[in-house]
Amino acid sequence: MAKTGYSATLIAPAKLNLSLTVLGKRPDGFHDLVSLVAFADLHDVLSVTLAETAVDQLTVAGPFAGSLDRDNLILKAVSAVRDAIKAVPPLSITLHKTIPVAAGLGGGSADAAAILRLLARQHGLAAMAPPIQEIAAGLGADIPVCLQSRCRYMRGTGTTLDPEQSGFARYPALLVNPGAAVPTGAVFKTLAAKKKAATDTSVPHGLTEEILAGRNDLEAPAVAVAPEIGPVLRTLSGLPGALGARLSGSGATCFTLFKTDSARDQAAELFRQTYPAYWMHAGALRNWDPDSLFPETPAFSG
Structure with missing residues (x-):
């Protein structure tokens, strides 16, 4: 279990598209798809504490730190929760980046989902609570499926999720x-x-x-x-x-x-x-x- 308050260590597992079928292009330019998604034991790690400054702070380390855009989904997720739910104090976040960047593994989405899980818990919400899913979908198509990091189908642009697949084995x-x-x-x-x-x-x-x-x-x-x-x-x-x-x-x-x-x-x-x-x-x-x-x-x- 994480420490109480905003001091926590978070795991952000990499996702894999085990299958991906493109159904067609939508009028808005996006594509409808159906994809079976699972998660690996490969993961990033986020360490979160209260910031000593008046704004959120993000520090990146690890083997893929140098290739990461500092305008990061993690900070966007914090801001989105702050706008929608309020009462999020400034946070200091260290990201240990182990998932390759822009690699089809959803690393940025996994990182954003990890901080959303923490903020949901701090506000008494489940990770898959509708307000959290709505924030996740607004930030990126892969983020909702990363909230629980369990095998399931995602559909549409990726934000429509089927129930978890029973019988999934390691x-x-x-x-x-x-x-x-x-x-x-x-x-x-x-x-x-x-x-x-x-x-x-x-x-x-x-x-x-x-x-x-x-x-x-x-x-x-x-x-x-x-x-x-x-x-x-x-x-x-x-x-x-x-x-x-x-x-x-x-x-x-x-x-x-x-x-x-x-x-x-x-x-x-x-x-x-x-x-x-x-x-x-x-x-x-x-x-x-x-x-x-x-x-x-x-x-x-x-």
Whole structure:
């Protein structure tokens, strides 16, 4: 459990799009989609205390601190809660940035969701309370699904959430990012999938089949924008014990799943021999319990 008051350590888990189907472009220029989202044991850590100044303070550390925009979703989330619910004192926040930035892993959304969970708790609200979901949706399409960090489908522009998927199990996973720049706008411009009716949101597979055999409609356009993704996907899918390979979101992080930790670890060693310079995380997908998102002590990964 977190400490009382605004002194807390917060976990912000990375999200993965296990599947992503683009249904069509909306009149407002956004796209309707349906995506099965899960969360990894990879995470950022936020340390929060009361600020000694009259304004919020954000300090960033960790392996990906240098690539982060200081006009950050965390501070926007604090301001949004302050505007909607009031009574939020100035906060001093240290972000230990372990999730790669602009990588299809929702790191910025996860960070914003983490601070929203804390502020919701401070005001006696559940993380999924309608006022918090409304604030989250106004800040970014991936933030609502990150509030609980549990496997579920998101729909529409990403802000419509299905109930949590029952039966989701832990999956050993290998995540790889080649460091390619993949602008989301360029990926959608390249998207050549057929436009479907926006009401066609049916999912043809069961949960296990969707996890292991689903598709990402943004994968082919992302490879067209950043060709170095293609060899990564092919190498991952050919590793011993790999259960396919897929892109998360619009990339550039690719992932594959395994039946056992030992199979994942052996595959990670083989992959590293081919691509020693690429970022890699050998971990697992999991559902996060509410209390595990508020640890008593910092839990830095990476």
